[in-house]
Amino acid sequence: MQQITSRIQEEARRLLSEDLVDMVIGYEEGWDPSTTTPCVVRDEAQVSRLIFDERCVYNLARYLVGREGYLTSRFVPADKRPRVALVARPATLRTVSVLIQEHQFGREDLVILGIVDGTASAVKPDVEVGQIEPDDARREETRARVGELAQMSASERWAFWREEFSKCIRCYACRQVCPFCYCEECIAEENRPQWIGRSPLPRNNISWNAIRAFHLVGRCVDCGECERVCPVDIPLSLINVKMVEEVAAVFDYVAGVDVEAAPALATFQVDDTDDFVR
Amino acid sequence: MVATVGLEVRSGVESRTSTEAAPPVQAQEWKPKIVAFLCNWCSYAGADLAGGSRTKYPANVRIIRLPCSARIDPKLVLKSLEKEGVDGVIVSGCHPGDCHYTEGNYYARRRMLMFRRLMEFLGIDGKRVQMSWVSASEGAKWADVVAQVTEEIKALGPLHPQETANAADHQ
Numbered sequence: 001m002q003q004i005t006s007r008i009q010e011e012a013r014r015l016l017s018e019d020l021v022d023m024v025i026g027y028e029e030g031w032d033p034s035t036t037t038p039c040v041v042r043d044e045a046q047v048s049r050l051i052f053d054e055r056c057v058y059n060l061a062r063y064l065v066g067r068e069g070y071l072t073s074r075f076v077p078a079d080k081r082p083r084v085a086l087v088a089r090p091a092t093l094r095t096v097s098v099l100i101q102e103h104q105f106g107r108e109d110l111v112i113l114g115i116v117d118g119t120a121s122a123v124k125p126d127v128e129v130g131q132i133e134p135d136d137a138r139r140e141e142t143r144a145r146v147g148e149l150a151q152m153s154a155s156e157r158w159a160f161w162r163e164e165f166s167k168c169i170r171c172y173a174c175r176q177v178c179p180f181c182y183c184e185e186c187i188a189e190e191n192r193p194q195w196i197g198r199s200p201l202p203r204n205n206i207s208w209n210a211i212r213a214f215h216l217v218g219r220c221v222d223c224g225e226c227e228r229v230c231p232v233d234i235p236l237s238l239i240n241v242k243m244v245e246e247v248a249a250v251f252d253y254v255a256g257v258d259v260e261a262a263p264a265l266a267t268f269q270v271d272d273t274d275d276f277v278r
Numbered sequence: 279m280v281a282t283v284g285l286e287v288r289s290g291v292e293s294r295t296s297t298e299a300a301p302p303v304q305a306q307e308w309k310p311k312i313v314a315f316l317c318n319w320c321s322y323a324g325a326d327l328a329g330g331s332r333t334k335y336p337a338n339v340r341i342i343r344l345p346c347s348a349r350i351d352p353k354l355v356l357k358s359l360e361k362e363g364v365d366g367v368i369v370s371g372c373h374p375g376d377c378h379y380t381e382g383n384y385y386a387r388r389r390m391l392m393f394r395r396l397m398e399f400l401g402i403d404g405k406r407v408q409m410s411w412v413s414a415s416e417g418a419k420w421a422d423v424v425a426q427v428t429e430e431i432k433a434l435g436p437l438h439p440q441e442t443a444n445a446a447d448h449q
Binding site for chain 2: 149150154155156157158159160161162187195203206207210211213214217218239242243246247250251264265268269270272273274276277278
């Protein structure tokens with residue numbers, strides 16, 4: 001880990017001093033020893049702030065897209081946008097692949113300082129700054145819990161999710177942290193018509209969580225950020241992983257492994273399964 | 279008091295206040311309420327043909343016409359299911375290859391399949407989210423689809439048992 005930190009600092013210093021990028025997005029020490037926080041380094045003298053260790057879990061691709069994203073902000077003309085270098089975890093690499101697939105920016109707009117773990121990703125780092133162990137344990141556990149839920153009866157599942165969603169306080173942290181929630185105006189804020197009631201009533205919460213989950217179908221790369229930030233611990237990864245599995249099983253598509261592929265729900269095959277249609 | 283009919287778009291409060299006047303729910307057979315989103319070019323014309331040729335089919339279905347099945351965003355379906363009293367949804371479009379816009383129904387098929395799987399995982403029976411291909415000449419098929427779906431949803435029971443008991447105003 002110490003080695004990764006020094007590699008990141010070294011590369012950041014090189015990129016900034018040679019004026020190859022305007023900023024490096026990475027991680028730095030947080031406000032207490034248990035946390036780190038994202039940081040943007042624009043000056044060579046600040047490079048020593050950058051660190052990397054097991055606390056650095058955030059998906060930094062979030063900073064690239066959306067209304068205020070460095071690569072897509074509509075408040076900044078296209079020719080004035082910064083050249084960005086991004087410290088990317090394995091999930092972030094997959095995220096960047098999907099964002100390129102969705103034409104948010106081009107691969108050439110970004111220098112990636114990648115940390116890899118052997119999982120498949122279409123986007124390869126420009127500089128590989130280190131290797132970490134794949135988080136197989138977490139993935140296995142999530143898959144196992146998805147399997148358990150799928151075994152339950154529909155009414156048991158309904159009871160489970162009703163209970164979970166009833167905890168939702170509609171803080172939208174899951175949306176704010178998700179790199180794929182880059183819409184300039186979210187459906188949750190639309191009010192003519194109002195698709196999702198604003199108050200945290202059970203049925204509004206179900207609508208919000210179902211729509212959020214559906215908007216990630218065929219896009220989610222299971223970085224786990226939405227579940228991590230949820231202040232009331234709704235197991236959002238279960239839904240995301242379930243839909244990742246469904247998309248893989250039905251459309252033979254995995255998000256983030258092919259930049260050329262069209263996203264699953266933005267394309268079709270004439271011979272897609274018809275068996276649920278009357 | 280005559281309760282609102284059709285989609286009951288804003289009926290949450292009204293239907294509850296109408297409980298006192300309404301007979302107990304057991305007194306009448308429960309009839310599911312189904313919302314159907316039909317594409318303008320095939321399925322709507324098919325349903326029109328069923329009507330025009332006086333084909334009898336269950337009157338549980340409320341039809342909403344949209345330009346194409348690809349216009350039917352799953353949020354429309356979700357919004358319908360969220361409303362108390364709506365027990366199921368039918369999404370219907372042109373047969374594959376016959377889409378007026380060439381390929382809209384293919385996108386709709388992918389979307390609705392995934393939406394259905396999502397609903398199933400959340401615990402809403404997939405039979406409440408139905409899809410069908412009905413062409414403009416298939417009035418009889420439309421009648422069949424509605425009859426079958428109505429039966430299936432009747433077997434499942436109300437989606438919102440509590441609200442349905444409160445409303446007790448199924449025509």
